[in-house]
Amino acid sequence: MADKILIVDDNEKIRNMVRRHLSKDGYQILEAQSGQEALDVIKQNTDIPDVILLDVMMPGMTGFETCTELRKLTGGELLYIIMLTAVTEINKKVEGLDRGADDYVTKPFDMDELMARVRTGLRTAKGRRDAVTDSLTEIYNRSFFNTILSSEAALSIRHKRSLCLVFLDIDHFKRINDTYGHGGGDAVLKSIGTILKSLCRKSDIPVRWGGEEFAVLLPETDIGGGEKFAENIRKTVEAHDFEGVGRVTASLGVSILTTNEQDMIKAADTALYSAKNGGRNKVVCFEHNML
Structure with a gap:
């Protein structure tokens, strides 16, 4: 089964760009254009995503608020959350990490760097799942x-x-x-x-x-x-x-x-x-x- 990645960003151009690059490596891609939609996508899918790319500044529910709600979901502590932030928002990294983010990538981001951080996230997410999962029954x-x-x-x-x-x-x-x-x-x-x-x-x-x-x-x-x-x-x-x-x-x-x-x-x-x-x-x- 392909690793599953959820892209959460209100900017369609950014979602499309990230999806194109990630799809080349065979990842299964889910998309959401708001924090609430991201929560709905996860609740509707049987298997939670391995990695979430989460924009900080979105209308309605911010990335920080979304991150907090994601961690409250059953299995939410297993997610690897990478926040996407603009250069002017660097001072907000601490808040994001306190809310439960695992990593940050600064916009405009280099796709090679983003891909490397996604691979790191996938390894970490797998380790988290393995630690709480029975290997035989997979529950x-x-x-x-x-x-x-x-x-x-x-x-x-x-x-x-x-x-x-x-x-x-x-x-x-x-x-x-x-x-x-x-x-x-x-x-x-x-x-x-x-x-x-x-x-x-x-x-x-x-x-x-x-x-x-x-x-x-x-x-x-x-x-x-x-x-x-x-x-x-x-x-x-x-x-x-x-x-x-x-x-x-x-x-x-x-x-x-x-x-x-x-x-x-x-x-x-x-x-x-x-x-x-x-x-x-x-x-x-x-x-x-x-x-």
């Missing part, structure tokens, strides 16, 4: 989950929004490994990751929890919405034909944030245990009488 790893959970919980409490957690465990996974080998087991894990990505919204956070366990953090989702989401996963897994293995089922536990993050994790784990203990291939929502 977030547990380390990233631990990092982002506190901020998501704080946002939910501050804005009085629901936050839901779904745990998934592949049923009889040891039997799959014993029967089909670790290659077969790995293929199942990878397919589960693909299924989760296909069913998640842009704001949802799918995670390889460890072994055959997965988790999905669902912002702005109550227990009913979480149960519906989990049931959709269960049915999709049950209906899926896993290559070389055949049919597989999964058990899922659902909880919501009430007091703190750790209690939410314990509640989802308790609900998952109840699902497995109750016959597997089912969804169970946490209830206090389970304790």
Whole structure:
């Protein structure tokens, strides 16, 4: 898959010039002529861009304001943002860096310099993704989950929004490994990751929890919405034909944030245990009488 670059500039001539040069190296190019349009482009795409070229001075939302909003998006901390600034705006570099920019290129810029900075940005963005991504399933790893959970919980409490957690465990996974080998087991894990990505919204956070366990953090989702989401996963897994293995089922536990993050994790784990203990291939929502 080609590296993805988003060009954000209200000047069409600059966008066209940059696009022509970047396209020669095979990059996938997205364009936006305003900060709000840039946010909309990212929200509408399944995969976030690797590098963003962001003009500082734009009508409406400035590059500084856009940079701040980009960092707030799920996965926004993985972006590599290069700000494009005129010579007279050099004194604003500090503000841009404080807002979350990674680098600056001064207008009128030399295209060779810009291309070199883009290549540097792509290497950095890849390193950031690798650090938070499970290499087998290509979804977030547990380390990233631990990092982002506190901020998501704080946002939910501050804005009085629901936050839901779904745990998934592949049923009889040891039997799959014993029967089909670790290659077969790995293929199942990878397919589960693909299924989760296909069913998640842009704001949802799918995670390889460890072994055959997965988790999905669902912002702005109550227990009913979480149960519906989990049931959709269960049915999709049950209906899926896993290559070389055949049919597989999964058990899922659902909880919501009430007091703190750790209690939410314990509640989802308790609900998952109840699902497995109750016959597997089912969804169970946490209830206090389970304790």
